[in-house]
Amino acid sequence: MCEPLLSVNRSPKDEEQEGRVSLHDLKPQLADMREEVLAGLAAQPRRIAPKYFYDKRGSELFDAITRLPEYYPTRTEVGILESRLDAIAGMLGRGNVLLEYGSGSSRKIRLLLESLRPLAYLPVDISREHLLGAAEALAVDYTWLEIHAICADYADGLELPWRPPPRAGVDVPITAFFPGSSIGNFERPAAARFLAGVRRTLGRNGQLLVGVDRRKETAALEAAYNDSEGVTAAFNRNVLVHLNRALAGDIDVDAFAHRAHYDEREGRIEMHLVAQRAVSFTLGGESFDVEAGESIHTENSYKYAPEEFRELAAGVGFDSVAEWSDPQAQLSVFLLRAQ
Numbered sequence: 001m002c003e004p005l006l007s008v009n010r011s012p013k014d015e016e017q018e019g020r021v022s023l024h025d026l027k028p029q030l031a032d033m034r035e036e037v038l039a040g041l042a043a044q045p046r047r048i049a050p051k052y053f054y055d056k057r058g059s060e061l062f063d064a065i066t067r068l069p070e071y072y073p074t075r076t077e078v079g080i081l082e083s084r085l086d087a088i089a090g091m092l093g094r095g096n097v098l099l100e101y102g103s104g105s106s107r108k109i110r111l112l113l114e115s116l117r118p119l120a121y122l123p124v125d126i127s128r129e130h131l132l133g134a135a136e137a138l139a140v141d142y143t144w145l146e147i148h149a150i151c152a153d154y155a156d157g158l159e160l161p162w163r164p165p166p167r168a169g170v171d172v173p174i175t176a177f178f179p180g181s182s183i184g185n186f187e188r189p190a191a192a193r194f195l196a197g198v199r200r201t202l203g204r205n206g207q208l209l210v211g212v213d214r215r216k217e218t219a220a221l222e223a224a225y226n227d228s229e230g231v232t233a234a235f236n237r238n239v240l241v242h243l244n245r246a247l248a249g250d251i252d253v254d255a256f257a258h259r260a261h262y263d264e265r266e267g268r269i270e271m272h273l274v275a276q277r278a279v280s281f282t283l284g285g286e287s288f289d290v291e292a293g294e295s296i297h298t299e300n301s302y303k304y305a306p307e308e309f310r311e312l313a314a315g316v317g318f319d320s321v322a323e324w325s326d327p328q329a330q331l332s333v334f335l336l337r338a339q
């Protein structure tokens with residue numbers, strides 16, 4: 001989560017050597033976090049929003065998940081981007097502003113940067129330290145790239161804190177990138193609202209390249225979220241470590257076990273933290289009593305059939321103008337354009 005504002009003042013020398021990085025910290029409010037988390041924990045069933053996974057440690061653990069043999073989404077999406085790069089880059093076009101939602105370590109964007117030669121890159125992420133580290137690493141490797149790192153909650157409807165001046169009186173088109181199947185973390189109606197917000201943020205001539213995990217057989221899905229090394233379990237439990245620190249809590253993290261299963265009817269993976277015994281704790285000044293066996297629902301990851309996703313996008317005014325998939329049809333990358 002973004003903590004109080006820390007601005008980055010790079011000297012002209014740094015900028016010259018390492019490209020240009022500006023941090024725009026929109027400071028998702030700590031007060032909102034407390035209210036949202038406490039309301040979720042008091043609800044039945046209890047829940048914590050997945051965005052709270054991502055403190056610095058959570059971002060590192062997510063990176064470790066992407067390297068696991070069971071976790072097919074990252075290597076599948078990277079494979080699609082690599083193998084279809086010419087076609088994708090040809091359709092996206094060069095010289096746009098490149099905005100990435102949930103940029104994390106900004107690894108996948110590296111596959112596109114040389115081909116797209118964007119005017120500027122705007123990574124958006126809630127995990128501020130990780131965002132800044134990734135932006136600075138990118139600036140070292142792409143010295144020609146202007147980077148505006150935006151620490152924000154993208155679910156709130158993003159107001160861009162920086163836009164390039166119009167060229168010849170015309171706004172520079174914005175190309176957005178939303179990889180990692182993170183759209184699946186929204187309930188289906190919320191995914192539609194999110195896409196509608198993206199369309200507003202992008203404005204005229206905006207386009208969105210988005211990675212979407214597809215419905216598939218239960219065994220492959222459940223293996224991906226229950227890895228044998230226990231990294232996903234550590235990632236799931238780390239949300240409690242983050243909340244203890246951010247909201248002065250005393251949750252016994254070890255009292256909760258990781259559970260993930262696929263609900264085929266809903267077409268979603270659910271992640272839970274299940275109390276192994278009765279647990280009492282305080283958080284943000286409130287007290288909670290969780291019974292043995294009770295669960296806290298920490299994440300949904302909705303899966304889509306391609307036609308289902310195209311319909312969702314069309315419902316908020318996006319045409320799906322291209323779709324690329326892998327040979328096993330595990331994941332699709334869609335290019336959406338405003339109708």
Ligand SMILES: C[S@@+](CC[C@H](N)C(=O)[O-])C[C@H]1O[C@@H](n2cnc3c(N)ncnc32)[C@H](O)[C@@H]1O
Nearest residue numbers: 051054102103104125126127152153154179180
């Ligand atoms: C599943 S990871 C994907 C990372 C990377 N894009 C990839 O494809 O490997 C989700 C990323 O989105 C960020 N994130 C999650 N919820 C967010 C929110 N509501 N607003 C902004 N960033 C968010 C996390 O910090 C994390 O870096």
